[in-house]
Amino acid sequence: MRLQPEMNHFYSRLKVLQYLTILLFLFFLSAFWYLQVIHHDYYSQLSEINHLRIVPLRAPRGAILDCRGELLAGNRPSYNIAIYRSEFNSAREALSNIRSFFPLRPEEATAALQNDRSIPLNRPLVIRGDASFEEVTLVESRKVVYPNLLVEVEPKRLYPYHQLAAPMMGYIGELSLNEIKDPAYRRFKAGDLVGQLGIEKTYNHYLAGTDGWIKQMVNSKGSQVRVLQRQEPQPGKTITLTLDSRLQQYIESLFNGLRGAAVVLSPQSGEIMAMVNSPSFDPNLFARRLSSVGWSEWLGNPFYSLQNRCIQNLYPPGSAFKLLIAIAALEEEVITPSAKLYCYGAIYLYGHRFSCHALGGHGLVDLYKGIVHSCNVYFYQLGQRLGANRIAAYAHELGLGVKTGIDLPYEKEGLIPTPQWKEAQWGEKWNPGETISVAIGQGAVQVTPLQMAVFVSAIANGGTIYQPYLLEKVADSSGRVLVRNHPKVSRRLSLKPGTLEQVRKGMWGVVNDNGTGWRAWVEGIDMAGKTGTAQLVSSKSGVSDEMLPPDLRSHAWFVGFAPFDHPEVVVVVLVENGGAGGVAAAPIAGKIFKAYFSIKEEAKTAGRPTLSTASQGSKSISSQK
Amino acid sequence: MWERRLLANFDWSLLALVIVTAAVGVLLIFSATHKTAQPHLYLTQLLWVGIGLGFLLIILFFDYHFLAQISKYIYSISLLMLIYSLLFGSEVSGVRRWIRLGGFSLQPSEVAKIATLLLLAYYYAEMEKVVLRFKDVIIPGLIAALPAGLVAMQPNLGSALTFVAIYLGVSFVAGARLRTLGQIILVLLLIAVVSWFTILKDYQKERLTTFLQPRLDPADAGYQVRQLKIAVGSGGIWGKGFLSGSQSQLEFVPAQHTDFIFSLLAEEEGFVGIVLMLALYLGILLRILNSAKVARDPLGVFITGGFLSLFLFQLSTNISMTVGLMPTSGLPIPLLSYGGSYMIATLAGVGLVLNVRMRRTVN
Known part of the structure; x- marks a missing residue:
């Protein structure tokens, strides 16, 4: 091989390129090692939050009947508007994203931000409870533009006789901080409604159903790709009282x-x-979620107790x-x-x-x-x-x-x-x-x-x-008697x-x-x-x-x-x-x-x-x- | 022109490494697109690989000296094509970078890359200097700047930078003094600063700034960087498995069959896949370096050295982007990313390297 004199010079330059190449590759390897091995768990979790969503299927609460089968407490269908936050850096950002389309009242925003901490990222955050028909239609019609919004069906507690026997019947409200720590409420999670007084509280374990959920895979646009798992909600038990x-x-x-x-x-x-x-x-008045209306109405009224x-x-x-x-x-x-x-x-x-x-x-x-x-x-x-x-x-x-x-x-x-x-x-x-x-x-x-x-x-x-x-x-939803007192x-x-x-x-x-x-x-x-x-x-x-x-x-x-x-x-x-x-x-x-x-x-x-x-x-x- | 003994110096291993890499690319493209509106893109890519190998073969038949001699014509034609595409090219999302030829679209910038590489190598080889001073690199600088400028006007900043890489690479191998290189870089920085305030479009600035501050706007550029890192990181050691990368399959990572195909590999095949892939790339680069070292004359060294810089630049920028160390700049990765012109240009470049090595002992 005939080697020209200047080839030596090129050779040293090529050597430099060779070292540069090897250095770059070592650098790439460590970069991938850093992301894929050291921080794998972190990114794995983010990836799941990205594409796995939980759509809650709220279980209806068991009915309360009087001794002759008259309905004292039942449910009516209601709709919540909820938002998925996983695509955003924070709940605040998620809320500001929809602000122009679905404005929230200040107290709703405050309540939502408060709940943000206790509700997992792959679950929706309720921003409006008991939404009107117009609001539901609005959200449903713009699903493509705002795929992070969800209309969630929630059976809402209804007391058809209003004040009748109310202090004995009780009411329901969101799980309190003390109850979260209470082992008796282990199967409930933040945001769940539980009995707070009266029969609703005593027999909460019968009345409360077990919520189901749909675990769905969504794409980057937030639309469902397929359902991975579905857990049907278990409705609460029906309670018959001796009350006439x-x-x-x-x-x-x-x-x-x-x-x-x-x-x-x-x-x-x-x-x-x-x-x-x-x-x-x-x-x-207490069956509403995200509402302090019940309390304020009660607090100022001497004919309420x-x-x-x-x-x-x-x-x-x-x-x-x-x-x-x-x-x-x-x-x-x-x-x-x-x-x-x-x-x-x-x-x-x-x-x-x-x-x-x-x-x-x-x-x-x-x-x-x-x-x-x-x-x-x-x-x-x-x-x-x-x-x-x-x-x-x-x-x-x-x-x-x-x-x-x-x-x-x-x-x-x-x-x-x-x-x-x-x-x-x-x-x-x-x-x-x-x-x-x-x-x-x-x-x-x-x-x-x-x-x-x-x-x-x-x-x-x-x-x-x-x-x-x-x-x-106590009877199940099909009427089979489970407990007779x-x-x-x-x-x-x-x-x-x-x-x-x-x-x-x-x-x-x-x-x-x-x-x-x-x-x-x-x-x-x-x-x-x-x-x-x-x-x-x-x-x-x-x-x-x-x-x-x-x-x-x-x-x-x-x-x-x-x-x-x-x-x-x-x-x-x-x-x-x-x-x-x-x-x-x-x-x-x-x-x-x-x-x-x-x-x-x-x-x-x-x-x-x-x-x-x-x-x-x-x-x-x-x-x- | 063709002699039997040419085959004696044929670098079969480089060709094999390149073909294996391109084949992996076809598989990855299948994974990236099989559930989209274009499920047959992997077949098209296979066609591009075939055509690219055809070009590679054709290039082998001509002595690289001859190719270097005619490079000024190829260069001129490619410039004309760039101008044509700017004026009459089909616009895809606001960027004019395509010329439609029959059923195919041609990216003139890819032709210009190879032409610029050849012309620069030819120019420096004809100069017959061992040490290059600043005045020696001015004309080559203009040779690179012309297509770079035209490409930047498309606008395609990433590709424009590729010409800078070719220029720097060839000049470095050709013997530019460190001081000269420093001067070149100073000039480039000056151009960069000036263009920031004059010609850079807002979206280009945004990409650069959101990279520095990725939390600024998750819906756009920062979002991409974040999703890329999630894709790579969630792959772990063994990956999520072929066709099962949720980040890519569910389109959290955009353009997963072109610019971000490496993140798909990272997600589905994991760190193990990355190591094997990097080994393939390292093999290719070392073979190219080896060809440069054993080249018969400066022209051969410059061509192979220049192509090495081009390849290394494209590889590094794409990988840096994938691991979130660089802004997303629209630069594909050689041999893996989907794209006809790009694949053909890369394989043509490989053809030039094979060509130089084949003829190391001729004459």
């Missing part, structure tokens, strides 16, 4: 303009047929508590039914004057008369003989001052005061005079209306404490024969023998009851209720059961600041009894199977007793 919506509705109408509570239950099983709270609220007064509010039972004193006194043999005490209209005990409501006194009073006329002086003396500790023990035994165990959240316990309690709570010595107040259900005695109902049930049924309940059965006996009291009979007799007299509860009397219904007037200010001041400002007037109670021979219904009525129990509460109770029996009668003649089986069921229980 007709009775409930009627009672609520009786409470129109009043504040108070009423409980109707079966003394033979504890099943609740009506649970009235007034005022109430409209749970439909989430409070389930039947289990959450505590009231002194007033004279209705005398039934307990009577039972305790008979059991402890501090009195006999026929033993008479004299009422002068007042009595001096421990250096204090304790008055009776009859100014001239009741004269000679035995147990029957004491109950019928609600003689304070008679029961002061029984209370004195019993002492606070024995009263509290009997109260607890009979369901007062203890939780009933109803299937609702946030039940309150109440209180039957004892010297030990006072010592522990206030560090003060028990004043014997306090026992006298306790004897007529005043002082620190605090019970819930439901506790009173359980207590009266025990009187009516012969001493069985049932755990009150609302759930009748049965009455639960908390305890059976072994009382002396005759004790409850004497008390019942007295209660009969309250309504039927010119007693304090005569206004409850209804023709054709053989009922028994007891009134109560729980004073909020001391009666010693001598002012009558009518002269007090409305919020200091006494709470009016009436508790009762019917029919007298074979009790099948217990009614408890409480009217807050209603004044005398016999005036404010007894007439309402009478109407409730009347309604109960007429609805029952109507169902029988109409041959409606649901109610007739229900009443047969309660009869069979009563015959077992």
Whole structure:
């Protein structure tokens, strides 16, 4: 080979090129190593977010029915507008991208940005809940231009009767921060709607369905290439309550303009047929997503209340508590039914004057008369003989001052005061005079209306404490019954024969023998009851209720059961600041009894199977007793 | 002109490496397009490879000295074609770079590349100087600048830069002093600064700026860079498998059968595929270097050295773009990217290298 002299020079230049080439290749290798090996996981994830999308298929929440199959809570179809953020650097950017096409209200944007952190990138972020038909059409028609927008179908909770039984039914709302941490809510994720109160909360695990999803592969334009996986939503279970919506509705109408509570239950099983709270609220307002409208509407409105007064509010039972004193006194043999005490209209005990409501006194009073006329002086003396500790023990035994165990959240316990309690709570010595107040259900005695109902049930049924309940059965969407609830006996009291009979007799007299509860009397219904007037200010001041400002007037109670021979219904009525129990509460109770029996009668003649089986069921229980 | 002993120096391994690479390219194009509106592009590419190999063969028949001598005519014709395409060429998305010939479209810039390479090599070889000073590289500079300018007017900035690479490469091999090279680069920078404020289009500026600030606008240039990196990174060591690269198949990476075919390879065949592919390319480049080293005369060295620079430039810019180290500039990768003119020009260049080596011992 003939090598020209200058070829050497070129050779060195070519060598440089060769080194450059090899260097470049080493550089390329390390660049690919960096991206493909070191940062593979990161880019892998980004690639998945790019092309895998989750379209949620929201499961409908289970329906809530009343005892006759009437729909109390159902669903209606609604549409959410949601956005996929994966193509954008941030949710903020995604929102600004659609701003001109689909403007958001400032509070919607804030809510969406807040949710952005908790919702995975491959899932859509809801930007408008319950969109209008026009909005849905608009988004659907521009799908090609805005493929990141999604119209999502969401069954929305609907309470067709609005405020009916609302504090008991509850409402639903987005999973709270505390619930996210709660293992009981493990299967729920941020943004899911769960029961927040009442039946919706207690039976959320039945009612909440399991959302499904479509895992789809999308191309760069955001349109679906194919469906990779599809998980069908599992609808929630249907719950049937023991509640009778007709009775409930009627009672609520009786409470129109009043504040108070009423409980109707079966003394033979504890099943609740009506649970009235007034005022109430409209749970439909809370079913909305991304909306604070419900709250603000409620907060400023005195005729709105989430409070389930039947289990959450505590009231002194007033004279209705005398039934307990009577039972305790008979059991402890501090009195006999026929033993008479004299009422002068007042009595001096421990250096204090304790008055009776009859100014001239009741004269000679035995147990029957004491109950019928609600003689304070008679029961002061029984209370004195019993002492606070024995009263509290009997109260607890009979369901007062203890939780009933109803299937609702946030039940309150109440209180039957004892010297030990006072010592522990206030560090003060028990004043014997306090026992006298306790004897007529005043002082620190605090019970819930439901506790009173359980207590009266025990009187009516012969001493069985049932755990009150609302759930009748749980069925799947095809109607197959999964769970059937049965009455639960908390305890059976072994009382002396005759004790409850004497008390019942007295209660009969309250309504039927010119007693304090005569206004409850209804023709054709053989009922028994007891009134109560729980004073909020001391009666010693001598002012009558009518002269007090409305919020200091006494709470009016009436508790009762019917029919007298074979009790099948217990009614408890409480009217807050209603004044005398016999005036404010007894007439309402009478109407409730009347309604109960007429609805029952109507169902029988109409041959409606649901109610007739229900009443047969309660009869069979009563015959077992 | 044709002698049996020419075959004795024929670089079969270079030809084999080139054909294997082009074949891989056909497969990748199949993967990139089989689900699109043009599912048969891989067959067309196969045709381009065939035609390119035909050109390669034709080039082998002529002595490269003869080709260098007639290069000024080819160069002139290619300039005319560039002007014609600017005036009457068919416009594709705002860029006039095609001349339609019957059923085919011809990219005159590809012809101009090979012609410029030949002419520069011829010019320096005729100059017969060992050391080049600045005045020696002025005329070659103009030779390269003419087609570069015309291509830049199409506008196609990336391709215009290719002429700069050819010019720098040939000048470097031909013996330009380092100082001279430095002066050339200074002049180029000056041109760059001036054109930034005068002729660069907004979209071109945007590509450069979004590259520096990729988060500026995800919907456009920065988006491409991001998607490319995702495609490459998600490929991992073993890749997602042939035909299963979601980034490419679902069109998150644009132009995946032309400019970004290397990212498809990275995604579907993974790091392993990349290593094998880079090995093929390295083999090709080293064979070309070897041909340059054993060339009979300066002209042979300049032609092969110039083609090496061209090839290396195109390869490096495309790969840098793929790994997100350079703005997306519309430069394809040799032998893999889809494109008739481009494939034919590349194979013609390979033909020139084979030609130089074949004739190293002739005469």
